Amino acid sequence: MANKSLFASLKGRVAGKTDAINKSGGQAYKYENQHKLSQLAVTGTIGDLHYQDAQVELETVLKTAEHVTDEFLAKTAIYARQQGKMKDLPALLLAVLASRDPVLLSRAFPQVITNGKMLRNFVQIMRSGQTGRKSLGTRPKALVRGWLNGVSDYQLLQASIGNDPSLADVIKMVHPKPDNAEREAFYAWLIGKPCDASKLPTQVKEYLAFKEKPAENSLPDVPFQMLTHLPLSKQDWTEIALRGSWNMVRMNLNTFLRKGVFEDKKAVKEIANILRDPKRVKKANAFPYQLLTSYQALSHEMPRQIRKALHNAMEIAVSNVPAFDGNVVVCPDISGSMSWPVTGARGGATTATRYVDVAALVAAAVLRHNKKTTVLPFDFNVQSIPLEPRDTIMTNARRLSNQWGGGTNCSAPLRWLNQRREKPDLVILVSDNESWADQYRGSATGMMKEWQELKHRNPKAKLVCIDIAPYGTTQMQSRPDVLNVGGFSDAVFKQIAAFVDGKLDADQWVREIKRIKLN
Structure with missing residues (x-):
């Protein structure tokens, strides 16, 4: 007799039958255990989120880990x-x-x-x-x-x-x-x-000497956090800024402003050059959203050169975003649940950057490198937010992320495309996947139904769903034409490019992890 469980599974895969309820109460699909753990690992921060607290996330990770x-x-x-x-x-x-x-x-x-x-x-x-x-x-x-x-x-x-x-x-x-x-x-x-x-090491000896007699000794080469409680001069702060790591400089621009570092035009120029140095930007491994956070936090008195340097750094940070052939559509989720901080609520460690900022950055970066891209921000419905491809990534990202609100309807951009009989070759959706406003009677999600209709017009179309929250379900099953991938880092762009080029299938993300060499 034929294997019933096997053929039942294949039937469900083709029909798109849902097998889970997401955190917002909507129909959804489960990730297979290995994929689920991978998705949790690249999006989870063990902090309180919109739909779950830190303890629930922790328990989900531990339970999923038991099954791999x-x-x-x-x-x-x-x-x-x-x-x-x-x-x-x-x-x-x-x-x-x-x-x-x-x-x-x-x-x-x-x-x-x-x-x-x-x-x-x-x-x-x-x-x-x-x-x-x-x-x-x-x-x-x-x-x-x-x-x-x-x-x-x-x-x-x-x-x-x-x-x-x-x-x-x-x-x-x-x-x-x-x-x-x-x-x-x-x-x-x-x-x-x-x-x-x-x-003691030379650095420690120099630190102790400076700590005892700052006026008689040179500034020691130690992590700057060890110096901040000491009576430092403006020149000391300038030296700290100029020899600091790229990330340290990025994170302390307002401090340097308060300490008078930017009163020196030469220092302004040198620090701007540090921020826009391609080698240092790449070496720092900073998330693009961290650059946006730094820019958003800048004092109104920050020199224009520093602001411009952060824009330059952002362009470098996402320089590996590929150019795609054909018609590209990017769909950033700007619904209310996307307003939650990406680190979760963690007391004093909570970031000001939200999921909506990450989604907006992805959309703005793809638009920047693919000038004919259509951006369809959505909540209950697709929202009209004019963007200019020639504007900087951070400028367009701010326009998108400032419009957040409303419920989550992941099928809204696909429905918008279907109503206009559009034939995109690639659709990229960035969301927390907590769709609840598009529930249909039947076995599939609203997004799956709309995608099937779009595929009738363009059978070669591909869909990439970037999941940026650790909730553990998706609105689209992984199929040859649908890639589910998670994370905030620029590695996601590499996955998209490989998928579009036919070098990565729907399950390849997990296989890439399996190929990692253990020392």
Whole structure:
């Protein structure tokens, strides 16, 4: 007899029968477990969201992780960190792996724990008990010790910035054995114990000397957070700005303005050059939306050169957005639920950037690189928001994101196209997928019904659904002509290009994760 479960599955796949209810109460489709974990990993931040709180998100991630192999769990953690540029979820998945496969943990650890912030995230999650244990355990302790002993003195100084846990807490937990007297003295100093000051790293000696007598010593080469409580001069702040990392400069422009740095025209020019330097922009691995956040936060008194440099940096940050053949339509969701911060509500760590900002940036970037693109922002219906392709990405993104509100109807842009008998070759939808205002009686979502109608006019049309919220359902089943992909990073553009060129099928995103090499 034929395999009933197999043929029932195929029938459901063709008919588009829904198998889930989304967070807003609408019909939806489940992601397969590996795809669901991947989507959670590149969008989740473990913060309170519009439709769920942080605890629900955490429980969803942990439950989904139970249904994938240890190897896929490890590779997803690596992908989320390296390609998705995420922080919390890669550390969480690594902590889950610690209780399942210590050998795989050892292989994935160095590819996920790339700096002190990630190390402290991992330790904090392990100690919380949320992944099943409250102690680090033998293998995780050894890995943390190895990281501490293997990084440079400056990397340890950078890791010492922050709390809960602090680097001192981590050192006390794992008791690293220093390889030499210099590192022994450094560890002692970091945890507040007496040490031989003559054996401390040069940066620490210079810091202590400057701290004691600022007027008699040069500004030390240490993370600037270690200096902000000291009586710094305008020249000191200028030096800090000019030698800082790209991200540090971007994040502290208003501080430099308050400290008088931009009173010097030469400093303004040099800092603007830092911000627009293509090599530094690429190396910084900043999300495009973080640039938008920085721009939105600028003081009204910020020099014009600095503002212009951030516009330049944005153009560089999304320079890998491809040009597509044929007619392109981009559909950013501007409904009310998209007004939630992308990090979730996290007390003092909440970002001002919202999901709608991310959706607007994607639309503006595609428009910038594809001048004939049609942009259809939607909530209940498609909204008319005039955009100019020649304007900067941030200018168009602001126009889109400022119009948010209303309910979510993911089928609205497809219905708009069908009503006008349009024949797009590529449709890109950016949403949290929480559609509820387009419910039909029947087995499929409203979006699936509208897409089937559009396909009758253009059988070669392709649809890409970029999911940017960790809710775990979609409005479109993955099919040869439909790609579901998640995330905020520019890696999404590479996935779209490969899909359009026929180099990536609907399930390839998961297979790309599977191809990741474990050290």
